[in-house]
Amino acid sequence: MPELPEVETTRRGIAPYVEGRRVRTVVVREPRLRWPVPAELSQLHGQTVISLERRGKYLLFRTAAGAMIMHLGMSGSVRVLLSPQPPRRHEHVDIVMEDGALLRYQDPRRFGCILWTAGDPLRHPLLRDLGPEPLGPGFGGDHLHRLSRGRRSPVKTFLMDAQVVVGVGNIYANEALFRAGILPSRPAGRISRERYQRLAAAVQEVLRAAIAAGGTTLRDFIDSDGKPGYFSQELHVYGRAGEPCTGCGEPVRLSRLGQRATYYCPRCQR
DNA sequence: AAAGACACCTGTCCGC
DNA sequence: TGCGGACAGGTGTCTT
Structure with missing residues (x-):
């Protein structure tokens, strides 16, 4: 969740x-x-x-x-x-x-x-090797670009690696890649510094917007008052397989990357 | 070192 | 209505 x-x-x-x-x-x-x-x-x-x-x-x-x-x-x-x-x-x-x-x-x-x-x-061993906070210092396009060199795994998997950056799970990885126009399956090591700048900015935007909306409730997330979050209304691709892309109208596709559901627009994301 | 599969556990939904 | 199977927001651990 x-x-x-x-x-x-x-x-x-x-x-x-x-x-x-x-x-x-x-x-x-x-x-x-x-x-x-x-x-x-x-x-x-x-x-x-x-x-x-x-x-x-x-x-x-x-x-x-x-x-x-x-x-x-x-x-x-x-x-x-x-x-x-x-x-x-x-x-x-x-x-x-x-x-x-x-x-x-x-x-x-x-x-x-x-x-x-x-x-x-x-x-603590669970926290000691974590990557930077996405909304804090130490995170940005340069960081992603540097760490990704030589990596052949899909950029989505790379982005969800807590040693690379913390806090980006399956929903927001999908959403950030859509906002940045990057295909989730693209090998992490073959993406330019410029495109990583855009991706880092997209990660920050989507996380900030989601926090402002109180998070995303898909099935059962509730906040400390027992209320759901409203960011699910602002999701562009996550959970929207087959529905028209909000950018171009092309149906949103669903695939699997590292055993996780991966949603993307084959036209807007390259 | 890096990448991929699997495990943990319960609830829900879908197709038959 | 019941049942089996797939799937779900995470991540440590093990194997290649």
């Missing part, structure tokens, strides 16, 4: 309820996420959350004792509850704040994770 815009939407929604506030307790009803929720997560009890940050698709709850690392996987979401409610199906973990507000983590497929680290979360 969540790519960078959905995770950022979640972060913004829950930050006011956790930043500068103390955690009363953590309730784990189902520890079997992608990795078992560790017992050390109880280190969070009594800690004040200094900041809630996002790195790629990870959420980092920093405290003086360490940090909770959270990932939403394919189907995860976090809701804020201001009054007690009985947990529903797949609502595996609650972070209960001292003032009674709570974060409820839901993840039907359990591909997400909740971990604890006593050290710097950015040095």
